[in-house]
Amino acid sequence: MSSTIPIHFNFKPSSFLQQQQILHSHVVVSSVKKSMKTAVRATRNPHGRHCYRHDIVRNPLLCSVSTRACSGDGGTEVFANQEEASASDVDTLRSSSSRSNDGYVALFVRMLGLDNDPRDREQAVVALWKYTLGGKQYVDNIMKFRGTINLTLNLLKSESDSACEAAAGLLRVLSSFNVYRDSVAESGAIEEITGLLRRSSLSPDVKEQSVCTLWNLSVDEKLRVRIANSELLPILIKFLEDDNVKVRESAGGVLANLALSQLNHKIMVEAGVIPNLAKLLNAELEESKVVRKEARNALLELAKDEYNRILVMEEGLVLVPLVGSTAYKSFRPALYSWPSLPDGTKIEQGSKGPSRFGASELLLGLNIQDRNLDLEEAKMNAVVGRTQQQFLARIGAIEMEDDNKSNGEGTSSQRFTLLPWMDAVARLVLILGLEDESAITRAAQSIADASFNERMRFSFMEAGAIKHLIQLIYHPSDVVRSAVILALYRLSISDDVCLRIEAEGVLHPLINLLKQSESATSQSSREMVVNILSRILDPNKEMKSKFYDGPLNGSKKGWDATRVPTSDGNETIAPESSSSLRTDGRDLVEPTVLSRLVGILKKSHPDLQRKAASILEFIAVSEPCVEKIISADIESGLEAVFRQKSLTEKGYSADDEKPELKSLELEEAGQAVSAASRLLARLLDYDLFRQTINPHHFTKLLRDILVSSIPLHNKDWVAACLVKLSSLSGPNLDLENPVNIEVTLYETIPRLIEQIKSSFSPEVQEAAVLELNRIISEGLVDSTRVVAADGAIFPLVKLLETGSERAVEASLTILYNLSMDRENHAAIISAGAVPILRRIVISERSNWMRALRESLEGETSLPVSEIP
Structure with missing residues (x-):
């Protein structure tokens, strides 16, 4: 029949509706028969997450779409679901020839033509769908006719x-089949759907329907x-916030597929997809569940x-490894005789008498009425988590649920899930207490x-992770x-958490790791151990008392006291085992x-040397300890x-290839x-060290460093150490001393x-x-040259306008001394000193004579009109 119908053949509406009704009858019968014989399930395409194949299985989303047909009178539309087809209808139409009904496909494909009535085109595309x-x-019967996709795309307008x-x-x-997906995309479906959705x-x-088409296309x-x-x-x-759940699901599916390509990650993040x-x-x-699943898949890829x-993670989600439900079989929850917080803090017992059913221990143990206990939000979240x-583990x-979904998708060692941070923190701490090495x-x-x-x-810290981690330092597995x-290295960045790590007794195991040979511990692990120790044993924290049995300098804190953070951010003294602390102190020396520490000074990276x-x-x-x-x-x-x-080296210049790296x-x-x-300045306080050191050798080294290009704030201790070294030969405050x-x-001058x-x-x-001004007035050699070279002229001129009387007078004096050198005249003029000096002279302020002398000193360099 298709071969005999001209392309521009015009059908009468009545004839068209009759033919459509015949085709609709066949569609209903075919759909019912198909739904009775074919199980509905989703398949996974090897090239993407979602692709619903109809030659193997039925798409559950497609099966839910109502079947539309025109009534015989051509006036109204009848909506008939596949489930509404009765068994008698199937028996009545069972004998109809599918081959003869397929012949009507050509009729409706031609009715999609642009020269047909819009109503006819609409009814034709509905019937074909x-x-x-x-x-x-x-689908194959429809795709036999060239131009079907293009005509269909035109109807999107x-x-x-x-x-x-x-x-x-x-x-x-059409896009749900691999064989036709490229044809749909090459015909411009993405662009047309974009215009439609706008x-x-x-x-x-x-x-x-539009977003689901993109879902299928995004498989490629x-x-x-x-x-x-x-x-x-x-x-x-x-569309992720659309009222229709199907729209939200399909939008999430497209984004999940787009996230499978790493090339898309940057543009997706910039578009704000993560929040x-x-x-x-x-x-x-x-x-x-579909929306949550697709959102999770997309975020896991990103x-x-x-x-x-x-x-x-800034959005409140944390990656948690899926270790498999089997790993949790080793979980043995502790049966607490009295309530305690996850970090191990014991709650004071409020009831003295025994309780038959344990209710008094639970209620009175919280001390809510007696002590008016007010738990912080972090502690409450830790308890809830x-x-x-x-409970889930028990x-x-x-x-x-994750194990059921992961069948055939690889081992659990490669999988993660995303949980809200409260549940994630509790889950991770729970896994630390298991026996599976990979899970830990x-x-x-x-x-x-x-x-x-x-x-x-x-x-x-509040969830109790620190205690588990410190215990696991003794684990036999290197991994x-x-x-x-x-x-522990990442957690110790926080000062409060670092104090808790110290209070839990981490020094002894860390020092033992530092004692081990290089073959027994990896280079990265040794570096992290040094980092943690440097944060705990920071001299700036004034933790000197930990090396003494008695108080130091009148302090009441000795070996038996250690600091722990409180809720308000301050520190309190908590009793600890004095024997363990003494052991840590002996281990350090x-x-x-x-x-090991001296070896780090000799060979390691500067950052590790510092620590x-x-x-x-x-x-x-x-x-x-100094002797050792x-x-x-x-x-x-x-x-x-x-x-x-x-x-x-001489520092870096603008001609260097990577000046930022040199900096x-x-x-x-x-x-x-x-x-x-x-460290050297501290050691110089002891006679034993001063007797063994060569002060002239270290003086020469530090003098070279002082004139190097390192940042100015790093020269403070170098200068202090130089002064201390120079004093070993006796007090010498003369400025003519080369070191001074x-x-x-x-x-000193650059700092000022x-x-x-x-x-x-x-x-x-x-x-x-x-x-x-005092330094320059004392006539120190090269002082004015250094002041000018370090860019002091501009701030000194600015200070003439904004400074106090004493500051203005000192600035005028310095500028006068600088003006003695003609090379500084151009800089002084560029800084705008002439108008300011003129105003000072005209106003006859207290220091106007000094300003006049400075102006006259540079008279030959100034324009005649600017001479005061």
């Missing part, structure tokens, strides 16, 4: 929602880039990038990744120990530990720090030198100029300019 619901053989829905639905069916008002059915990796680079991303993100997807998982209201992972996760329901390792790594801000680190040390020097400075507070430090060849370690290659190297080298200088001259030129430039305090600026 319902016809394709029969399966792949029906229709003003009728029914036509747009049917056209999008037909494209959705309309201000669309029915939910049109949105659903090369099409994902086209979808992500179009204007669809904002539309899809907006909107995270909102679906954090929603308090009940959300569709979180494979470290930066994106932080963005996901622990209760929920332990009943065996934890990860059960992955949990510790996740804790390290999640400890990216103060809130998360404090949450892990477990490395992951645990990494977690063992020759093996000291030789090793900080630990040695902490140890050096006790004179008996000297025996560890501390002198050679200090010399290695002071002889770094970056210190001997970073100088910054790190300066910090290491500053820490080593502090260099300290003044390369540390920096204060004049950057300080917001008038008092600080006044004190700095007065001190600078």
